[in-house]
Amino acid sequence: MLTAQELEKSPLFHDISYQDYREILVCFQAVQRSFRADDLIYDFSTDAVGVVERGQASVIRIDEEGVATVLEDLGAGGVFGKTLAFAGSTGDSLEVVCRRPCDVVFIDYEHILSRCSQACHRHSILVQNMLQLMAGKAQDLSRRVDVLSRRSIREKLLCYFRQLSQQTGSRTFILPFSLSTLADYIATDRSAMMRELKRLREDGSVRSDGRQFTLFQ
Amino acid sequence: MLTAQELEKSPLFHDISYQDYREILVCFQAVQRSFRADDLIYDFSTDAVGVVERGQASVIRIDEEGVATVLEDLGAGGVFGKTLAFAGSTGDSLEVVCRRPCDVVFIDYEHILSRCSQACHRHSILVQNMLQLMAGKAQDLSRRVDVLSRRSIREKLLCYFRQLSQQTGSRTFILPFSLSTLADYIATDRSAMMRELKRLREDGSVRSDGRQFTLFQ
DNA sequence: CTTGGTATGTGGGATATGCAACAGAAAGGG
């Protein structure tokens, strides 16, 4: 259960009164749970939909050879679920893993989609909030596609840096994860990425100190 | 304007009466337009949201050097728009281009999101339909990420083939576009992809005849 | 402080991938 203040910040329950919020929890059989770093949040085995209310998590794919790849980076307002994305066509296993302490709401997607017979007001607001979250998710995923569809490591890095720069509204920004994870995120070899990073530094395209980067192009 | 039969098949206006449909067109200032192959449908300059009601279209990115990349493949129910995906962080230009004759509905996203003061029933159904379409879009994009995040051309191809196989429910399927476009779709060089395709055929992983493929792995 | 684990940084060698160029097949338009 959220407190009244937490409810204000909730992406899913935004603009919903505390009274309505409590009724929704019951009516939709929504479940709220907290997680700590490295906890397994979801394994794509159920039809439940999860919304990250607070914290940070990642969607990870582990292929047959055990190679892990970050498929998505979820912050507050992040949505995940078998029915929403990553249906998992193959034999690889999928997981949502906690990075920083998380609060997550689980709701059965069927409940959201079912035409509420009484057409209740709170239901329609919840659907509207959900639509907003899905729009955000689509934006995230399309940004990801934008990066991954570049042909070289150099272009991938620059594209990703431009995105971060634009999101923060500054030439200088902090990577949301380690360089090792970044290599994983842009789906390339780490050492090759490091080499390319060095070149970018050498020709003055970027300046970097740890996870802090400044983009000059 | 749709006919009554067309309305039944409409992804966006599904489960909406003809009367309501006509009122929505007015109330939301929705515009319906038709396109022929190679027509420019949308250029990401307006806040409008487009829904493909019928036909096929592609979201294309053209970078500074003029290299075109297929970012998304839109069929019936496909959704696009600046506010929904591909915000376009960089200097590249983005376009939605018609592949096969299309009917497209344009709606101002603000209208969908604004809390309808009279909380009208048709509005909430429209939002729910929109949510479904966005969920579908997220699935498409995540499938795309799944393919693009593979480390080699071979893995990309196999991943994509598995997806098609799963979607059609058969080992045999037809590519939705040409081999040249496929190379573009998986973001690799065409000749390199052809080489890899030959290897896949040689070691018996796939059999292919034109755009028809059969997957054996 | 020491220790183990992880992240960062660098390099050599193997190779998959990209690029350019070509030719025949297929498709579309007048």
Place this chain on the structure above:
DNA sequence: CCCTTTCTGTTGCATATCCCACATACCAAG
């Protein structure tokens, strides 16, 4: 029908990328 354009299939060559191996730096736990 012919003509033009696009698609398909293939090759040689250059190199960007991958893989492996190592060294240092950093951080958290004991």
